[in-house]
Amino acid sequence: MKHESKKKEGESAVMENMISLAKRRGFIFQGSEIYGGLAGTWDYGPLGVALKNNVKNLWWKRFVADREDMYGMDAAILMNQNAWKASGHVAGFSDPLVECEKCKRRFRADQLDAEAREKRKCPECGGKLGAEKQFNMMFKTHVGASEDAAAVSYLRPETAQGMFVNFKNIIDAFHPKLPFGMAQIGKAFRNEIAPRDFIFRTREFEQMEIEYFVDPKDWKDTFEHFIREVRAFTADVGLPKEKVHEYEVPGDSLAHYSKRTVDFEFDYPFGKKELYGLAYRTDFDLKAHSATSGVDLSYYDEEAKARFVPHVIEPSFGVDRTVLAVLSEAYREDELGGEKRVYLKLAPSVAPIKAAVFPLLKNKDALTAKAREIYQVLRKEFAKGSGGVEYDEVGSIGKRYRRQDEIGTPYCVTIDFDTIEKDGSPVTVRDRDTGTQEAIPLKDLVSFLSQKLNR
Numbered sequence: 001m002k003h004e005s006k007k008k009e010g011e012s013a014v015m016e017n018m019i020s021l022a023k024r025r026g027f028i029f030q031g032s033e034i035y036g037g038l039a040g041t042w043d044y045g046p047l048g049v050a051l052k053n054n055v056k057n058l059w060w061k062r063f064v065a066d067r068e069d070m071y072g073m074d075a076a077i078l079m080n081q082n083a084w085k086a087s088g089h090v091a092g093f094s095d096p097l098v099e100c101e102k103c104k105r106r107f108r109a110d111q112l113d114a115e116a117r118e119k120r121k122c123p124e125c126g127g128k129l130g131a132e133k134q135f136n137m138m139f140k141t142h143v144g145a146s147e148d149a150a151a152v153s154y155l156r157p158e159t160a161q162g163m164f165v166n167f168k169n170i171i172d173a174f175h176p177k178l179p180f181g182m183a184q185i186g187k188a189f190r191n192e193i194a195p196r197d198f199i200f201r202t203r204e205f206e207q208m209e210i211e212y213f214v215d216p217k218d219w220k221d222t223f224e225h226f227i228r229e230v231r232a233f234t235a236d237v238g239l240p241k242e243k244v245h246e247y248e249v250p251g252d253s254l255a256h257y258s259k260r261t262v263d264f265e266f267d268y269p270f271g272k273k274e275l276y277g278l279a280y281r282t283d284f285d286l287k288a289h290s291a292t293s294g295v296d297l298s299y300y301d302e303e304a305k306a307r308f309v310p311h312v313i314e315p316s317f318g319v320d321r322t323v324l325a326v327l328s329e330a331y332r333e334d335e336l337g338g339e340k341r342v343y344l345k346l347a348p349s350v351a352p353i354k355a356a357v358f359p360l361l362k363n364k365d366a367l368t369a370k371a372r373e374i375y376q377v378l379r380k381e382f383a384k385g386s387g388g389v390e391y392d393e394v395g396s397i398g399k400r401y402r403r404q405d406e407i408g409t410p411y412c413v414t415i416d417f418d419t420i421e422k423d424g425s426p427v428t429v430r431d432r433d434t435g436t437q438e439a440i441p442l443k444d445l446v447s448f449l450s451q452k453l454n455r
């Protein structure tokens with residue numbers, strides 16, 4: 001949806017600093033960087049993957065694992081071209097494009113400022129803009145060795161259709177009663193005319209989507225239920241309530257399949273923009289696939305002894321937009337102990353590293369051995385697929401704290417000589433946000449961190 005507020009002065013500096021931190025510390029790199037990049041693509045490094053996996057795991061937990069009415073999926077990215085004809089994407093998944101007759105740059109017509117639009121003037125070189133035409137955003141390809149029309153396929157522009165075409169398989173394999181949903185996480189591709197704002201609008205991205213099938217009479221209650229669930233998920237990943245807004249998309253701006261859409265918007269550093277969408281897709285997709293494939297995609301309600309095509313409520317989440325919201329919200333510059341520092345105030349639920357372990361000094365055999373032993377204990381406890389634990393013995397303790405602050409590690413644990421000398425002696429646990437240090441008996445360390453990390 002295109003309800004977007006304007007960029008405010010000075011906010012681009014925050015973006016620049018955050019992008020530079022993301023690169024320097026191994027979160028996110030420009031795609032194909034050594035070849036000069038490929039517009040609209042980004043590569044996630046080790047910390048970025050861990051952060052992204054935490055987001056995906058929290059989503060899967062809330063919407064699939066913790067529910068009894070949801071069926072997980074992982075459908076193929078490439079689909080029979082008829083699926084995209086039926087869904088309306090071949091005919092209508094396009095954005096308005098204008099090209100400058102002088103410099104040949106291309107722009108999305110609906111994103112030009114008023115002056116450029118009215119005067120048909122290129123915002124880059126001042127040349128004349130050509131006529132507006134529709135540009136289909138699907139990436140087209142051919143499947144197999146032949147390049148004829150029958151071999152055409154597309155990289156999916158949404159994960160949704162992979163679920164609609166499997167509706168009958170889920171019914172036949174699991175015999176679910178309405179209401180029930182299908183959910184999946186996966187890549188989607190759109191040949192965006194103007195990718196921009198780091199990982200906000202890219203050509204390759206990940207979606208987390210649910211197609212939730214209901215009796216048409218229940219759609220309103222289900223829609224309200226998912227409004228609450230989307231809000232709850234933004235809290236799961238640590239986004240503050242006051243920065244997430246709901247926007248009722250007006251009738252004349254709805255997508256071709258939707259009767260009602262609420263966009264969830266976030267206050268990014270470059271303005272208020274769409275984070276997620278929640279749409280009432282009616283029976284549009286199941287009916288369209290039924291008509292095109294000739295396969296009956298209706299549902300038989302045993303109790304009512306009635307057959308009908310279910311309606312669909314679709315919450316759709318962008319993984320990368322979540323990562324960007326989380327990172328930009330967490331990015332902080334402050335002063336601690338008289339020194340400037342940069343840190344990420346990440347919620348423990350998404351932080352890629354949950355805790356770091358330091359021996360006070362290096363090259364002291366007994367001290368490093370004890371620190372490594374504690375590190376292994378914490379790894380077992382906290383590095384289970386949702387982030388890691390780091391060990392660091394390089395440089396001063398102050399420098400090690402700063403390095404962890406920059407990547408958003410909530411707690412650092414320092415082992416000193418006391419810890420090895422006396423049984424039950426404390427380690428020092430330092431809090432990222434306040435810099436305060438607490439002496440915690442070694443035997444209580446795991447339970448202390450578990451409580452702090454909310455696990």
Ligand code: GAP
Nearest residue numbers: 158160200201202205275276277316317318321
């Ligand atoms: N199945 C419905 C659908 O795809 P959408 O509003 O076009 O709806 C859903 O996309 C979500 O996917 C968006 O709210 C956003 O989070 C994410 N998304 C869409 N286009 C994107 C892009 N070019 N780059 C990054 N994320 C994108």
